[in-house]
Amino acid sequence: EDQVTQSPEALRLQEGESSSLNCSYTVSGLRGLFWYRQDPGKGPEFLFTLYSAGEEKEKERLKATLTKKESFLHITAPKPEDSATYLCAASTGGSYIPTFGRGTSLIVHP
């Protein structure tokens, strides 16, 4: 059974304090690893897609990386507006249906 596990469940940071969120996956034949940001009361907002181990993508203060077993979302010098729940999802070559993790709730204090 495909599984996606995110850690930590919750993370509190001070503004400017860099950190990383983890997404580990056990799926057969990974085809795509997706990161989303979700604000309270809203739908997830697409951030990145990673396709192969070693791939990296950046957007402002966020950088996503992928290995054969996990993905990291690095947040550099976060600001309070980065506070949100970050979701990752893995899509396999079998059904293509993405399996979502439970998310990491990030709070950045000013």
Place this chain on the structure above:
Amino acid sequence: KAGVTQTPRYLIKTRGQQVTLSCSPISGHRSVSWYQQTPGQGLQFLFEYFSETQRNKGNFPGRFSGRQFSNSRSEMNVSTLELGDSALYLCASSWGGFSSYNEQFFGPGTRLTVL
């Protein structure tokens, strides 16, 4: 470019009733997928429609059904509502669907409360 829209945004129903939710995808997108999000289970896939055909279905009972129209708009129906159906129902659209590994764009969701 207008985003994915969902109506209604909030809905309160009682057990045993049925409900229909609507989703309008981004213009040009042919794939619409539906998800249920709850605090306990997280985001769970319901089904995906592409060009009016259901391409994938998640592990939900037959009370959950959907359809897609020729203009790509989609509706989701839940019959005989149960308390456990209370959730945020999210719709997402993409150009080519899951098999193309396109990014999905989510709507704001419909918050369904079953009393």
